[in-house]
Amino acid sequence: MTRRRSGIVHGAPVPIRQRQPVLRVGGRPLAPTVRSTTMLLLNEELARARMRESEAEAARARLGARVRAAQKWQRRAERAARRARLAAAAII
Numbered sequence: 001m002t003r004r005r006s007g008i009v010h011g012a013p014v015p016i017r018q019r020q021p022v023l024r025v026g027g028r029p030l031a032p033t034v035r036s037t038t039m040l041l042l043n044e045e046l047a048r049a050r051m052r053e054s055e056a057e058a059a060r061a062r063l064g065a066r067v068r069a070a071q072k073w074q075r076r077a078e079r080a081a082r083r084a085r086l087a088a089a090a091i092i
Helices: 037-091
Strands: none
């Protein structure tokens, strides 16, 4: 006996099994939650605040990387200037 996708086995209808409600131990049965507009807006505002915080953190990280890069290039320039002064002094 093969079962087809339509749920019919050789022309005979197969009874559809209905899902039993899930009961939690010590709790109420699961019910659809009704949320107010205020609750939805509160969640959206929380999500926006988290995004603003992560964007601010990323901006601080980018600024720190730029400062470190500028300091590195400054040290390189100072070393090159020192070598140039020593080379010029050696020539004279």
